[in-house]
Amino acid sequence: MSTSIGTDVNTMKWLIKREFWEHKGGFFWAPVVVAIVMAVFLAVAIAGTAYVGSQGVVTYNVESIDGGVAQPKTVKVLTPEKIKEVGEQLSVQIAHAYMGISAPLLAVFYLAVVFFCLGALYDERKNRSILFWKSLPISDAATVVSKVVTAIVLAPVLTFCVATILALVVVVVACTTSMLMGFNMFSEVLGAASFYFAPLQIAALLPVYVLWALPSVGLLLMIGALAPSKPFLWAVGTPLVTGVFLAMTNSIFQFGWNLSWYWRDIVGRGFLSVMPGSWFAMNPLDSHFSPTANVVDMAPLFSQSWQQLATANLWIGVVVGSAMIYAAIRVRRWKDEG
Amino acid sequence: MNADWHDNTPIYRQLKARVVEMMLDGLLKPGDALPSVRQIAADFQLNPITVSRAYQELADEQLVEKKRGLGMYMTDGASEKLLDSERTRFLNEEWPAVLERLDRLGLNASDLLLAAETGVKNG
Amino acid sequence: MVDTNLTDFIIDAKNLTKRYGKSVAVDNISFQIPAGRIVGLIGPNGSGKTTTLKAMLGLVPFEGELKVLGLDPRTQRDELMKQVSFIADVAVLPRWIRVREAIDFVAGVHPKFDRAKAERYIQNTKLKPAMKVKEMSKGMIVQLHLALVMAIDAKLLVLDEPTLGLDILYRKQFYQNLLEDYFDENKTIIVTTHQVEEIEHILSDLMFIREGKITLSASMDEIAERFIEVMVSADNLAAALALKPIDERQVFGKSVMLFDTATSNSSADAVKALGEARAPGIADLFVATMRGTYA
Numbered sequence: 001m002s003t004s005i006g007t008d009v010n011t012m013k014w015l016i017k018r019e020f021w022e023h024k025g026g027f028f029w030a031p032v033v034v035a036i037v038m039a040v041f042l043a044v045a046i047a048g049t050a051y052v053g054s055q056g057v058v059t060y061n062v063e064s065i066d067g068g069v070a071q072p073k074t075v076k077v078l079t080p081e082k083i084k085e086v087g088e089q090l091s092v093q094i095a096h097a098y099m100g101i102s103a104p105l106l107a108v109f110y111l112a113v114v115f116f117c118l119g120a121l122y123d124e125r126k127n128r129s130i131l132f133w134k135s136l137p138i139s140d141a142a143t144v145v146s147k148v149v150t151a152i153v154l155a156p157v158l159t160f161c162v163a164t165i166l167a168l169v170v171v172v173v174a175c176t177t178s179m180l181m182g183f184n185m186f187s188e189v190l191g192a193a194s195f196y197f198a199p200l201q202i203a204a205l206l207p208v209y210v211l212w213a214l215p216s217v218g219l220l221l222m223i224g225a226l227a228p229s230k231p232f233l234w235a236v237g238t239p240l241v242t243g244v245f246l247a248m249t250n251s252i253f254q255f256g257w258n259l260s261w262y263w264r265d266i267v268g269r270g271f272l273s274v275m276p277g278s279w280f281a282m283n284p285l286d287s288h289f290s291p292t293a294n295v296v297d298m299a300p301l302f303s304q305s306w307q308q309l310a311t312a313n314l315w316i317g318v319v320v321g322s323a324m325i326y327a328a329i330r331v332r333r334w335k336d337e338g
Numbered sequence: 339m340n341a342d343w344h345d346n347t348p349i350y351r352q353l354k355a356r357v358v359e360m361m362l363d364g365l366l367k368p369g370d371a372l373p374s375v376r377q378i379a380a381d382f383q384l385n386p387i388t389v390s391r392a393y394q395e396l397a398d399e400q401l402v403e404k405k406r407g408l409g410m411y412m413t414d415g416a417s418e419k420l421l422d423s424e425r426t427r428f429l430n431e432e433w434p435a436v437l438e439r440l441d442r443l444g445l446n447a448s449d450l451l452l453a454a455e456t457g458v459k460n461g
Numbered sequence: 462m463v464d465t466n467l468t469d470f471i472i473d474a475k476n477l478t479k480r481y482g483k484s485v486a487v488d489n490i491s492f493q494i495p496a497g498r499i500v501g502l503i504g505p506n507g508s509g510k511t512t513t514l515k516a517m518l519g520l521v522p523f524e525g526e527l528k529v530l531g532l533d534p535r536t537q538r539d540e541l542m543k544q545v546s547f548i549a550d551v552a553v554l555p556r557w558i559r560v561r562e563a564i565d566f567v568a569g570v571h572p573k574f575d576r577a578k579a580e581r582y583i584q585n586t587k588l589k590p591a592m593k594v595k596e597m598s599k600g601m602i603v604q605l606h607l608a609l610v611m612a613i614d615a616k617l618l619v620l621d622e623p624t625l626g627l628d629i630l631y632r633k634q635f636y637q638n639l640l641e642d643y644f645d646e647n648k649t650i651i652v653t654t655h656q657v658e659e660i661e662h663i664l665s666d667l668m669f670i671r672e673g674k675i676t677l678s679a680s681m682d683e684i685a686e687r688f689i690e691v692m693v694s695a696d697n698l699a700a701a702l703a704l705k706p707i708d709e710r711q712v713f714g715k716s717v718m719l720f721d722t723a724t725s726n727s728s729a730d731a732v733k734a735l736g737e738a739r740a741p742g743i744a745d746l747f748v749a750t751m752r753g754t755y756a
Binding site for chain 3: 018130134
């Protein structure tokens, strides 16, 4: 049986284009709309906070009592010195960690990718459009691979671009606000090397992400390829039911199993690996390192991620994921539809 | 376009008959092009092989000829041939039947001529 | 013009069998289809005709031997699909796709797609480049699908109920377009349909299939010579019955009998002497040979 991915680069380009046409909503409009909403919200919040702060705080001056009533006195909290101090601190944090502003987009991304993978080999069976795709000279291997590439290369790159633009917009708003308040954050931020490296370092995590996410992509594609209906229910139900079954067996027969490996390495790895950064939580290498605490410096984020390639966990995942993708190709080739 | 194809004669023969009819009625003149096999097949919803066969038989009878790269054309001699075969058919099949009938009815040549003249005046 | 490197037959099946668990959908059938034919595969629902088509297109595994354009659909499907096209059903185009996207995609992935031809065809329809399939009527979807298929220079075209549920205008146009702009002596078309009358004169060959077996496989010429329908006059009834007709029905109080000169112990002349004779329509032939399936 021919499973050569040998259909050329041109076909792959068209297949990926087709995935984008079909899923523009999840992969493009969703992150863009969320980013716009976030940008507006953050801009208002930043400007608002700055404005309120600049108005000063009303305190009661016990030193000037006039007729038994303490006189109100407006104390400016944000003195020029304070502004400079805050500004300098913020500049450093922003320069290093501004990309973190876009973190909520990861939630959007996760949902988009999960539903895409579940539907990728299911929707075409349900609406029978698979009979159209199969009437063209495109191998099942090329088709499935194009969906994998769309899920863990095209989609994250798109979200990354939107995230970067969003983060830059917010930085500009913050710096402009601070300039209006008297402190030029622009020069501090733009002068920091980490400002320029941050997005590059995140982008450079893509290969790690691709390898780490493979078992998840494979599992979700498989569920979509095999489910007779409602793949989402199968996706949620199967691990739950299996887990409950294992727990019950464990307690009835007093096996004394430690089932955390099941939840972490099977269910977790299977369903959460498409979340960028999930390797920090699932396969922590340095107990002193926590990605959310150490936002001042991106460098550990980068090196900790690439060090995943030295772990067995990652490569076992690659092998299992690849096997499931291959199985999905076989299922698509031979499953008898209507 | 739709056509009623009878079931007692093969289609290609019916098609031939139609083309001959058109020639006899003067709708097709010598040198005129016949519609392409493809066109007839599409318009009448027939298999092109059926149409080809009809055209081939017409060509064999020298009523049409194939001009390379151009298609089928009515031959110059076609009207002659058709008139000839119509005449032969009339003389060999229809005329003897008419004669028999005249005999039965007891009509002769002068009765016929008289009827013809009256008919011309009235008709 | 004909490629002499191909095997003689476009489709060559020997002992083709397909089982689904215990039931046999296609039961040890054999047939050959040469190039340049328009073959009608007629059978009731569940007869195995769709399964046979699926086997030809490599969509299901099977037992036995089947070669399409000299290739095995099980192991050489990717190569096969470069030269075979099919319309599996009226409504399989993806609903989200736009006319121009469909054309761009097929143009991009199919080596034998003639883009200009597809666009010419679409210009004569009400289809617009930005239209999505979900906005189209069934007839328009078929027009789009046909535009794509006709622009592909495939050696074999398989049509499985291509006009199902369409109104008559679209149905007539469908076959007219195929004959006018697509079909030639190097192409072969296999079509299954319930609307037998509509393709009656387009077919060059006929295959009846019933309960997984082929009950009739012949060219239209052979059928015209072999099967004779006679309106039998009352005094010939006994003689007619002695010749063992394969079917009998009453039309305006007269007996119309269908004879198979190949199987009954009769000659064409003997049959024609019984009364007014003519070639049967495919529909009548089908009903006659299928009696018993519907009983």
